[in-house]
Structures are given as C-alpha cells and as structure tokens.
Amino acid sequence: MSTAVEVTLMVNGERVSAAVEPRKTLVDFLREDLALTGSHVGCEHGVCGACTVRLDGAIVRGCLTLAVQCDGAVVETIEGVSDSGEIADLQQAFERRNALQCGYCTPGMLLTAAELLKSGEVPSREAIRAYLSGNYCRCTGYHAIVDAVEAVARARAGQVGVGEAQ
Amino acid sequence: MNITEDVPPALTALDRPNSYIGRSVPRPNLARLTQGRGQFVSDVVLPRMAHVAFVRSPHAHARIKAIRTEAAKNAPGIVAVVTGRELAEIITPWVGVLTHLKGIKSAPQYPLAVERACWQGEAVCAVVARTRALAEDAAELVEVDYEELPAVTDPETALDPGTPVIHPELGDNLTFERKLDVGEVDKAFAEADAVVETTFRFGRHTGVCLEPRAIVADWNPGEQRLTVYQATQAPHMMQNLFAKHLSLAEHQVRVVTKDVGGSFGIKVHTYADEMATVALSKLLRRPIKFVADRLESFVTDIHARDHRVHAKIAVKGDGTITAFAIDDLTGIGPYSVYPRTSGIEANQVVNLVGAPYACPNYRAQARVVFQNKNVMCQYRAVGHPIAVAVTEALVELAAAKIGMDPLEIRRRNLIPDDAYPATSAAGLKFELLSHHASLAHLDAMMDYSGLRAEQKRLRERGIYRGIGFASFVEVTNPSAAFYGVGGAKISSQDGATLRLDAQGAVICHTGVTEQGQGTEAVMAQVVATAVGVPIERVKVVTGDTDNTPYGGGTWASRAAGIGGEAAWQAGKALRANILAVAGSILQAAPKALDIRNGVVVDADSGRERIGLDEVARIAYFRPDTLPPGFQAELMATRHYVPRTWPFAFTNGIQASYVEVDPETGFVKLLRHWCVEDCGTVINPQLVDEQVRGGIVQGLGGALFEHCVYDSRGQLLNGNMADYLVPMAAEMPDIEVAHVVSPTADSELGAKGAGEAGTAGAPGAVINAVNDALRPLGATPITETPITPECVLRALGKV
Numbered sequence: 001m002s003t004a005v006e007v008t009l010m011v012n013g014e015r016v017s018a019a020v021e022p023r024k025t026l027v028d029f030l031r032e033d034l035a036l037t038g039s040h041v042g043c044e045h046g047v048c049g050a051c052t053v054r055l056d057g058a059i060v061r062g063c064l065t066l067a068v069q070c071d072g073a074v075v076e077t078i079e080g081v082s083d084s085g086e087i088a089d090l091q092q093a094f095e096r097r098n099a100l101q102c103g104y105c106t107p108g109m110l111l112t113a114a115e116l117l118k119s120g121e122v123p124s125r126e127a128i129r130a131y132l133s134g135n136y137c138r139c140t141g142y143h144a145i146v147d148a149v150e151a152v153a154r155a156r157a158g159q160v161g162v163g164e165a166q
Numbered sequence: 167m168n169i170t171e172d173v174p175p176a177l178t179a180l181d182r183p184n185s186y187i188g189r190s191v192p193r194p195n196l197a198r199l200t201q202g203r204g205q206f207v208s209d210v211v212l213p214r215m216a217h218v219a220f221v222r223s224p225h226a227h228a229r230i231k232a233i234r235t236e237a238a239k240n241a242p243g244i245v246a247v248v249t250g251r252e253l254a255e256i257i258t259p260w261v262g263v264l265t266h267l268k269g270i271k272s273a274p275q276y277p278l279a280v281e282r283a284c285w286q287g288e289a290v291c292a293v294v295a296r297t298r299a300l301a302e303d304a305a306e307l308v309e310v311d312y313e314e315l316p317a318v319t320d321p322e323t324a325l326d327p328g329t330p331v332i333h334p335e336l337g338d339n340l341t342f343e344r345k346l347d348v349g350e351v352d353k354a355f356a357e358a359d360a361v362v363e364t365t366f367r368f369g370r371h372t373g374v375c376l377e378p379r380a381i382v383a384d385w386n387p388g389e390q391r392l393t394v395y396q397a398t399q400a401p402h403m404m405q406n407l408f409a410k411h412l413s414l415a416e417h418q419v420r421v422v423t424k425d426v427g428g429s430f431g432i433k434v435h436t437y438a439d440e441m442a443t444v445a446l447s448k449l450l451r452r453p454i455k456f457v458a459d460r461l462e463s464f465v466t467d468i469h470a471r472d473h474r475v476h477a478k479i480a481v482k483g484d485g486t487i488t489a490f491a492i493d494d495l496t497g498i499g500p501y502s503v504y505p506r507t508s509g510i511e512a513n514q515v516v517n518l519v520g521a522p523y524a525c526p527n528y529r530a531q532a533r534v535v536f537q538n539k540n541v542m543c544q545y546r547a548v549g550h551p552i553a554v555a556v557t558e559a560l561v562e563l564a565a566a567k568i569g570m571d572p573l574e575i576r577r578r579n580l581i582p583d584d585a586y587p588a589t590s591a592a593g594l595k596f597e598l599l600s601h602h603a604s605l606a607h608l609d610a611m612m613d614y615s616g617l618r619a620e621q622k623r624l625r626e627r628g629i630y631r632g633i634g635f636a637s638f639v640e641v642t643n644p645s646a647a648f649y650g651v652g653g654a655k656i657s658s659q660d661g662a663t664l665r666l667d668a669q670g671a672v673i674c675h676t677g678v679t680e681q682g683q684g685t686e687a688v689m690a691q692v693v694a695t696a697v698g699v700p701i702e703r704v705k706v707v708t709g710d711t712d713n714t715p716y717g718g719g720t721w722a723s724r725a726a727g728i729g730g731e732a733a734w735q736a737g738k739a740l741r742a743n744i745l746a747v748a749g750s751i752l753q754a755a756p757k758a759l760d761i762r763n764g765v766v767v768d769a770d771s772g773r774e775r776i777g778l779d780e781v782a783r784i785a786y787f788r789p790d791t792l793p794p795g796f797q798a799e800l801m802a803t804r805h806y807v808p809r810t811w812p813f814a815f816t817n818g819i820q821a822s823y824v825e826v827d828p829e830t831g832f833v834k835l836l837r838h839w840c841v842e843d844c845g846t847v848i849n850p851q852l853v854d855e856q857v858r859g860g861i862v863q864g865l866g867g868a869l870f871e872h873c874v875y876d877s878r879g880q881l882l883n884g885n886m887a888d889y890l891v892p893m894a895a896e897m898p899d900i901e902v903a904h905v906v907s908p909t910a911d912s913e914l915g916a917k918g919a920g921e922a923g924t925a926g927a928p929g930a931v932i933n934a935v936n937d938a939l940r941p942l943g944a945t946p947i948t949e950t951p952i953t954p955e956c957v958l959r960a961l962g963k964v
Contacts, residue, residue: 038202103199
C-alpha cells in the first residue's frame with residue numbers, strides 16, 4: 001500500500017475529485033468510492049467484460065485500468081448512458097427479446113454493443129458475435145443478444161426487421 | 167437467418183378471457199438490470215460492515231501444525247484474525263448425507279479447516295478488515311505450518327488397499343455405491359447381433375457464474391437476529407441451516423435474496439466460507455461481507471461431472487436395442503456436500519441411462535469416491551449430460567455398426583408416444599412423454615435429408631461435417647422424493663400469497679426465487695390470468711424469508727411447475743374473494759360475475775360493473791357500507807406440491823451440426839436445434855431462452871470446459887484465461903421448438919425446462935463429431951471436452 005494520489009475526472013458528466021490508492025482499479029473506484037454499482041466485477045483479470053466502461057469515449061476493462069490513470073479523463077458508466085438516453089433503443093431491444101437473464105453481464109454487454117453500432121452500419125451476425133466475444137454471458141447462450149443488437153442496427157439504419165414493426 | 171419472431175401468439179390456454187398463459191410478455195423486472203440498477207449482494211453495503219478474506223490451503227492434503235496470526239493482527243485496518251479452532255466454538259460442523267441414499271457416508275466438515283486441509287483452496291484462517299484489500303494484505307501475513315500428506319487424486323485407485331484413506335474413521339474412500347440389475351442382461355448380450363462396448367470420460371467442470379458467490383451476514387445482538395443477504399437459490403433452506411449450525415431458532419434468521427448474478431446449481435449448497443462468514447458476524451457482532459474472487463471461485467464453487475463410465479449396448483440386426491450396461495465411477499471432493507450430498511449425480515446417471523428407450527434389460531453400477539480435490543455436487547442438469555451422452559453415443563455407434571440411420575434406430579426404440587403411463591427399466595415412472603413427436607418435429611425443422619445431402623457434397627470437397635442427435639429424458643418438478651424423504655429440510659412444496667392492494671393492483675409473494683430465469687414474469691402471468699387483471703397491475707415479491715411463503719426456491723426446474731401452480735391456485739382463491747366483495751356491493755351472485763382486465767363484469771355478457779380499484783376502496787376504507795356480518799378477505803394464500811407423480815419427467819431431442827478440421831482438430835459448431843416438451847408453455851420466449859442458455863452450458867462442457875488437476879491435487883487452470891468458457895464467437899445460432907404434453911398433476915400443466923439444454927448438448931456434439939470423422943476411419947471419441955488434441959488422437963495424428 002502506498003500514499004493516495006489526488007485525481008480529478010469527469011464521471012457521467014459530474015466532476016469528481018478524490019484521493020485514491022495507486023493500486024485501486026477503476027471499477028473498484030467507481031463501485032466503492034462513487035457507489036456506481038452498475039459496473040460489475042466478474043473476473044478481475046480482464047477476461048469476462050462485466051466491468052466494461054467508457055474511458056475518453058472508448059470501452060475499456062474497468063479491472064485492468066487503474067483509477068490513477070484516469071486523472072483528467074472522461075468516464076462513462078451504464079448509469080450515465082442510461083440517464084442520458086443514449087442507448088435507450090438498445091436497452092429496450094434487450095428487454096423485449098429477453099437478451100439478459102441474471103443481468104450481471106448486461107451493462108458491459110450494452111456498452112460493447114453500443115460501440116459496435118456507433119458506425120451506423122448493419123453488422124453481420126458473425127461480426128456481432130466477434131465484437132461481443134470479450135463479454136461473457138453464462139445465462140443466455142448469446143443468441144438473443146445477437147438478435148437484439150442486430151435488430152437495433154437495422155432499426156437505426158432504417159431497415160425494419162421482423163417483429164420490429166409492432 | 168431471420169431474427170426470432172417475438173410477436174405474441176394468439177391467446178391460448180386455460181380458458182381465461184384475458185389469458186397471459188402462452189404469451190411472450192417481457193419480464194417486468196428487466197429495465198433495472200439494463201440500467202445497472204440491480205441490487206446484487208456484491209453491491210450491498212451496511213453500517214459497520216467489515217470484509218473477510220480467507221487464507222486457503224495451497225496443498226491438496228496437509229496437516230495444519232501451527233497458525234501464526236500476530237503479524238496479521240497488527241496489520242492496518244484489521245478487525246480480527248480467526249482460526250478454524252476458534253470458529254468451531256461458534257458454529258457446529260455438518261455431514262452431507264441423506265438417509266434415502268442407502269449407505270452414503272461422509273465426514274464432519276468445518277467452516278475453516280481445523281486439523282487438516284483436505285483440498286487445495288480449503289479455507290484455514292479468516293482475516294477480517296475494514297476493506298477487502300486490507301483483509302487480503304493481512305492474510306498474506308498469516309503463517310501456516312503445513313505437513314503435506316499424500317493426496318488421493320485418481321478415482322481408479324481410490325479404493326485400492328494401498329491408497330491412503332482420506333477420513334480413516336470412515337474405513338475407506340467410498341462415499342456411495344448403487345447397483346441395479348433389471349431383466350436378462352447377460353442373455354440379451356449373448357443373443358445380440360451387435361454389441362458396442364466403450365469407455366467414456368467426462369471432464370470435471372464448474373458453473374462459472376458471472377457474479378461470484380456473495381454473502382453479507384448481519385448479526386444484531388440487540389435483536390438477537392441474523393439477517394443474511396445471500397445470492398442463493400434456496401433462501402428457506404439456508405435459513406434452516408444457518409439457524410441449525412449457529413444454534414438459533416429459525417425465526418431468528420432472515421435470508422434476503424435480491425438479484426443473483428447466475429446460479430445454475432452453484433448457489434444452492436452449503437459453502438464452508440459462507441458458513442464462516444455468518445459465524446464471524448455472530449462472533450464479531452457486526453455485518454461481515456464475503457465476495458469470492460474468481461480465483462477462489464474456481465477452487466471452492468462446486469465442481470461437477472468427472473465421471474468414467476464403462477458402457478455397452480446390445481442390438482439386434484433390425485435395430486432393436488436389447489440391453490444397456492454401465493459401470494460409473496466418479497471422484498468427488500473430500501466431503502459429500504451438505505445438505506444435498508454428492509451422491510445424487512451418480513444416482514441420476516444410473517436412473518437416466520437408457521431412459522428414452524423401451525429396453526427392458528439394464529445393469530448399472532455406480533461408485534462415488536472421495537478425492538483431495540475441490541468438492542463436487544449438483545450443477546445444472548445433474549447427471550443428465552453424462553447419462554444422455556453415454557446412451558446416445560452408444561445408440562449412434564450401434565446404428566453405425568449395423569448400418570442404420572441414427573434417426574431410424576431411435577424411431578424403432580424410443581418409447582411409443584401412445585404407451586404412457588410407462589416405467590423405464592431403471593424404474594422411472596413417466597406420466598406422458600413425446601419422443602416420437604419431438605423427433606418428427608426436429609427432422610422437419612432441421613431439414614435432415616437436405617443436411618445429409620449437403621454433408622455428402624461437402625465431403626467430396628474435403629470438408630468434414632457431422633450431424634449428431636441426442637434424445638433425452640429430463641427430471642423436473644421434484645416432490646419430496648428428491649430430498650425430503652432423505653431427511654433434508656428442503657421444501658418440495660411452495661406457496662404464493664396474493665393481496666389486492668388499495669388501488670386494485672395485486673401483490674404476489676412467492677417462495678420461489680429469481681436468478682434470471684424469469685420467475686417474476688411467469689408468476690405475474692399466472693396471477694394476472696387467474697385473477698383477471700392486466701399484467702402491469704401485478705407486483706411480484708421474491709427472496710425474503712420474513713416476507714414470502716415457505717418454499718424450496720428455484721432449482722431442479724421447479725419454479726414454474728410448482729411455484730406457478732401455487733400462484734395459480736392463490737389467484738383463483740383471490741378472484742373468488744374479490745367476487746364475494748363485489749357481489750355484496752352489487753347485490754349480485756358472485757357466480758354471475760367475473761374479473762376481466764381489472765374490472766368486475768357480468769360473466770355472461772361481459773358488461774362492466776365495477777373496477778377493482780373501487781372494490782378495494784370500499785373494502786378497505788368504507789367497509790361500513792358493506793352488509794352487516796360481511797368481512798372482505800382480499801388476501802389469499804395457497805400452496806402446492808406434486809402428489810401423483812414424484813417427478814414430472816419431460817423429454818426432448820437435440821441435433822448438432824459441426825465441421826471438423828482434420829488438420830488442426832478444431833470443431834466448429836455450425837447450427838444447433840432442440841425440440842423439447844415442458845408441458846404447458848407459460849412464456850415461449852423465456853422457455854426458449856432457458857433452453858438456449860442451457861445448450862450453451864452443455865456445449866461448454868462438450869468442447870471447452872475442464873478443471874484440470876495434476877496428480878498432487880493442484881488445479882492447473884483455475885482462472886478464466888486458462889479455463890475456457892463459451893463466448894459469443896464460438897457459439898452457433900440455436901433453434902428451439904416445443905411439443906406440449908401438460909402434466910395432469912396440476913391445473914397449469916407446466917413442467918420444467920431448465921435442464922433440457924444442458925442435458926442433451928454434449929451427447930449431440932459427441933455424435934456429430936464422430937459422424938464427421940467416420941469417413942476418415944477415426945476411433946470414436948467418447949470423452950469431453952473434445953479438444954483439438956482429442957480429435958487428432960482419434961485420427962491417429964498425435
């Protein structure tokens with residue numbers, strides 16, 4: 001353990017200043033210091049993707065990023081993108097297609113899917129599976145998640161898929 | 167392919183005008199999870215809460231000579247350092263046996279090892295500090311002197327006279343043994359036209375729930391009460407166990423279960439470190455939190471499978487299967503897990519081998535032996551994947567030997583759909599199954615003949631694809647026959663309490679729990695239908711022993727079938743009670759009224775008479791206007807347990823389509839299909855997703871997942887980088903369809919569906935891989951996981 005370091009960063013649009021231990025991961029900082037418990041801890045070694053958050057606009061593993069690395073950075077979590085409405089269509093698609101069961105992987109899965117869909121193109125199912133391949137889901141078997149992401153991609157591109165017109 | 171249709175089908179089932187049964191309504195509780203607003207135990211923070219980290223044995227078997235804690239006790243932020251001997255004064259040990267598993271034996275297990283550590287990862291000392299990080303820092307300062315003892319790590323030699331006995335007081339390393347000999351097995355083999363005999367090996371694997379096990383125990387000495395926030399499948403079972411081993415009355419213990427980040431049978435057992443956590447809370451008189459990290463999850467979450475099965479099948483030239491025989495050997499941990507025991511999986515293997523087939527001759531032996539490895543117990547589809555893979559691989563190997571199509575041999579042997587009720591050779595009593603209808607549906611759904619033609623075309627181009635099937639029988643809706651008769655205080659009955667609130671909404675308290683299967687949606691659908699209200703007007707409460715009816719929780723595919731029927735009966739009772747009030751308000755006979763869409767109507771004409779909000783207003787706030795002597799009862803409770811059939815057996819069939827690269831040994835999953843029969847389908851979307859998730863868990867075991875131990879009992883790959891789980895890129899699209907054979911045991915007619923996917927997937931994949939490799943003259947593969955090395959070995963390339 002060593003001396004805490006002062007950091008200042010933007011988290012979900014709010015300026016946060018805190019003294020953090022150098023060893024503290026970003027996801028522990030978000031969960032323990034800021035009580036943003038929507039980002040989850042699954043493996044703490046960068047495999048499962050449950051801790052996925054956005055750092056300066058790109059998704060990162062919250063368990064492989066140290067909080068002290070985020071001084072001056074912009075961090076967005078599931079709470080932030082939910083409140084802003086940015087991924088509302090994706091969230092609704094997940095709910096409508098039951099693309100989550102226990103919901104523990106879902107915040108990370110949504111942030112990863114949101115990044116994939118940013119280009120506005122409609123990816124193939126294989127491309128969706130490949131992009132999500134760093135996010136582990138034990139419950140769904142992935143099929144419904146791929147359905148939901150595909151449906152949103154099509155809807156955003158103006159293509160209405162089966163079951164979307166209702 | 168097309169996106170799965172999610173338009174609700176036309177109203178069906180159970181004859182209510184506004185029925186939600188059979189409709190894919192979305193789960194009411196999802197938005198909080200998609201917004202990161204769930205409440206998992208790992209999120210729980212309480213005043214004065216401290217965190218525990220455990221010092222765990224690095225040895226598979228070792229005597230604990232001394233534990234030096236002084237340095238740890240002086241570490242920053244430390245609250246307490248507690249050894250096994252100290253904790254044993256707070257909490258009593260347990261023994262994982264059940265009386266109906268005749269002869270099963272185990273040794274007393276303590277929350278922290280006292281004299282010996284019996285597996286790598288067993289907790290030997292607890293370190294409690296202000297934060298988990300500080301607790302881990304201090305844990306590194308605890309010095310334990312171990313004397314390493316010989317480790318028992320090979321089930322094949324566990325019973326040899328020269329092998330050390332892990333618990334000398336038990337006499338040997340045999341936990342449990344079962345033998346069965348039905349019909350004329352020797353005669354059948356002697357008279358067979360073809361016999362296939364082989365040995366199957368199923369690798370140990372584990373659940374890898376994304377949220378590791380988590381518990382916050384809060385002993386309040388002022389109230390003399392223990393509140394436990396626990397990610398568990400069975401809150402009332404845990405209430406009983408915490409009370410029993412802390413010498414409390416059950417009413418002094420409250421178990422609260424909110425969101426659970428995956429369970430699959432992992433979170434339905436007694437874990438030593440969780441028992442230690444509740445004992446520490448009692449000892450230290452403050453809330454204690456334990457969340458397993460991933461590395462300790464791998465060495466403490468129950469493992470499963472790890473079976474070696476010698477097996478053979480006898481067939482006649484016309485494809486008639488005349489006998490099955492198996493010898494199953496499974497190596498568990500050093501203790502039988504409490505309270506469900508580690509004998510159930512082998513018992514299920516004996517029960518389920520050959521179960522789909524009308525074959526009267528069956529011999530089985532199963533032996534369960536202790537090992538110095540992590541404990542093994544019931545994980546999703548207990549025993550099914552092994553029994554199904556053994557049976558179905560034998561059937562397809564026999565079909566190949568006599569030159570018969572794999573679907574044709576099944577058509578000739580599956581129990582006919584009109585032969586029910588039927589009893590299997592192992593004695594399982596089947597109320598109504600639909601193997602042939604399921605097979606026919608699968609045949610058409612996957613375009614079997616088209617796929618065979620494609621397979622043939624591609625083989626000519628050097629592309630090796632295979633098609634494999636697995637028929638299966640699934641155990642669901644268990645009655646007291648599963649655990650209760652063996653002496654475990656695990657409820658097989660379940661209850662539901664419904665209350666009409668003051669605005670005419672319905673609050674449902676249920677004893678079953680939610681871990682993502684959609685329990686809350688299913689209960690809401692059943693209640694909305696039975697009472698007659700819009701589903702948005704139903705609020706479901708689960709997971710709190712202070713506030714829900716006594717029940718078993720959610721495991722063995724019982725929530726919809728048992729909890730759902732209790733809710734259905736409670737809904738009918740509340741409707742009758744509401745109509746009694748409405749009748750007295752309207753001066754009408756209750757029988758002439760009904761409730762539809764939240765409004766009391768004339769049953770005949772459908773004419774609206776009075777809203778439920780108005781009924782509730784009058785009953786709660788103006789009862790003075792009701793006739794003298796009339797008392798409104800706007801709360802109703804009903805319970806249910808299956809009584810006619812000890813289990814609601816279900817059935818189905820899966821197919822796997824794979825491509826195998828003979829150069830690298832890689833198996834690519836191309837497509838997967840499943841037709842299953844869970845009786846009344848309450849919510850088709852939720853059933854499909856249960857089946858899909860289950861299939862992928864089965865595919866994981868078939869191709870990737872393996873807890874690899876060395877001969878000293880060290881787990882070599884206990885992390886998510888080395889232990890492979892199925893990820894999106896490797897998994898295929900999965901088509902699911904249903905045949906519906908309701909159980910007559912309940913009005914709802916629902917059976918379970920949670921095991922089906924995991925039960926059948928490994929068998930289907932083994933068969934598909936062997937089908938792909940057959941033209942290359944490969945030795946049939948009879949082990950899982952089917953790694954590239956395993957494929958290359960089958961091809962004689964390594």
